[in-house]
Amino acid sequence: MNDFFIKTKRIGLRKYRPTDLESFAAINADSRVMEFFPEFAKLSPAEAEDVMERMNARIDLHGFGFWAAENLDDNQLMGFIGMQQVPYETEFTPAVEIGWRLAVDYWGKGMATEGAEACLSYAFGELKLKQIVSFTTPLNERSIRVMQRLGMTQRGSFDHPLIPEGHLLRKHVWYCLESADY
Numbered sequence: 001m002n003d004f005f006i007k008t009k010r011i012g013l014r015k016y017r018p019t020d021l022e023s024f025a026a027i028n029a030d031s032r033v034m035e036f037f038p039e040f041a042k043l044s045p046a047e048a049e050d051v052m053e054r055m056n057a058r059i060d061l062h063g064f065g066f067w068a069a070e071n072l073d074d075n076q077l078m079g080f081i082g083m084q085q086v087p088y089e090t091e092f093t094p095a096v097e098i099g100w101r102l103a104v105d106y107w108g109k110g111m112a113t114e115g116a117e118a119c120l121s122y123a124f125g126e127l128k129l130k131q132i133v134s135f136t137t138p139l140n141e142r143s144i145r146v147m148q149r150l151g152m153t154q155r156g157s158f159d160h161p162l163i164p165e166g167h168l169l170r171k172h173v174w175y176c177l178e179s180a181d182y
Contacts, residue, residue, distance in 0.1 A: 011115045013067035016052040023077040027103045036140040037057045078106045081115035112146045124179045135174040147175040
């Protein structure tokens, strides 16, 4: 079944299917994947199912979202890659963020960069967005390197409003890419 919103050489980005639940739950419960997210961000299988449903609803509503990222070599769910409207207020909102979360087996292979580059092309080409942001804790050097490879530049830092004061991961850096620079 070819129901991809975006397709690259190795990745298909699509809505979530019920058959994704086991893999999606495992990815979101893996302490290595969730290292730079607060403990409360780890998902139980029931929570993972709810998140998949909410992500699909956002895709239906906006025409984009954090899509299920499928490895085209074996049709396995790798995690997610995509964009969403930032759902809280910060110094750079309103904005659309680009993000990724992949199973450890797909790290270090350029998958996040490949999928995110395709999302940027879609964002600036099809959606005609003027800018895309991305953010993470300064400790997450892997994601920062992906942002830099995408041509994004650091614009500042902020305290993430959904992470409690005093938490090690509250401070975030944010990066931006303008359509004119793409």
